[in-house]
Amino acid sequence: MSNDPPLQDRFAGLPPLLPMVPYERHDPGVPPAEAARRFYEVMDQRRSCRFFSDRDVSRETIEWICRAGGTAPSGAHKQPWRFVCVRDPALKKEIRAAAEAEEREFYERRASRRWLEDLAPLGTDSAKPFLEIAPWLIVVFALAKTDDGGQVYYREESVGIACGLLIAAIHHAGLVTLTHTPSPMRFLGEVLGRPAHERPFLLLPVGYPAEDAVVPEMERKGLGEIMVVDRGEDG
Numbered sequence: 001m002s003n004d005p006p007l008q009d010r011f012a013g014l015p016p017l018l019p020m021v022p023y024e025r026h027d028p029g030v031p032p033a034e035a036a037r038r039f040y041e042v043m044d045q046r047r048s049c050r051f052f053s054d055r056d057v058s059r060e061t062i063e064w065i066c067r068a069g070g071t072a073p074s075g076a077h078k079q080p081w082r083f084v085c086v087r088d089p090a091l092k093k094e095i096r097a098a099a100e101a102e103e104r105e106f107y108e109r110r111a112s113r114r115w116l117e118d119l120a121p122l123g124t125d126s127a128k129p130f131l132e133i134a135p136w137l138i139v140v141f142a143l144a145k146t147d148d149g150g151q152v153y154y155r156e157e158s159v160g161i162a163c164g165l166l167i168a169a170i171h172h173a174g175l176v177t178l179t180h181t182p183s184p185m186r187f188l189g190e191v192l193g194r195p196a197h198e199r200p201f202l203l204l205p206v207g208y209p210a211e212d213a214v215v216p217e218m219e220r221k222g223l224g225e226i227m228v229v230d231r232g233e234d235g
């Protein structure tokens with residue numbers, strides 16, 4: 001702890017300090033480098049999947065995945081996320097219809113030439129059958145205010161991290177997802193009847209991959225391209 005006096009001593013009327021409890025380190029049972037390598041090897045198998053099986057996934061599974069997402073750090077611990085999990089076929093059909101309408105508009109009018117050039121190799125288009133086929137859709141909403149009207153901090157960063165954890169948890173469970181961003185996503189709040197302070201952030205279909213699922217063959221950047229040590233002068 002620092003030698004600064006606590007905020008409570010410097011500003012009147014602040015809430016009291018929380019009780020401080022001992023931190024219990026997660027022990028992976030192997031040295032950190034080995035644990036980190038194993039985690040990387042699992043995560044390196046993750047791919048965005050656009051072809052889903054209709055095989056069911058239990059609600060319990062989705063609940064554990066959401067709990068994992070909810071472990072994310074957040075600005076001032078405001079936890080500015082809501083994970084709306086959809087499995088009702090009629091609701092999924094409605095979401096698919098609305099998403100495809102937005103996507104048609106995107107591909108035919110809104111997308112810049114450059115954006116279409118970047119998307120072309122992936123083979124994506126406005127058809128989103130997976131929104132009905134996948135047994136679950138997790139629609140992530142970012143909270144512009146807390147549920148009781150309080151301020152949130154670093155909303156985008158916090159919800160982005162929560163989404164990363166959700167995606168990792170889905171992959172870790174042996175399932176697949178796709179970070180889907182029908183644009184604009186306002187319709188999701190309307191279809192799902194969410195309150196105004198919840199802003200659609202990401203749509204994650206969750207399920208098993210289709211038996212004949214394929215993914216585009218792509219390389220990820222190597223370590224030398226994504227990591228710099230100090231000022232990058234260590235060769």
Ligand SMILES: Cc1cc2nc3c(=O)[nH]c(=O)nc-3n(C[C@H](O)[C@H](O)[C@H](O)COP(=O)(O)O)c2cc1C
Pocket residue numbers: 046047048049050122124178179180181182215
């Ligand atoms: C914020 C974000 C939005 C994305 N939106 C879409 C999308 O709307 N449709 C889609 O098919 N893929 C979408 N993707 C998936 C990317 O195309 C994919 O992550 C990228 O091609 C790398 O492939 P990989 O996830 O298999 O490693 C999105 C990814 C991110 C991170």
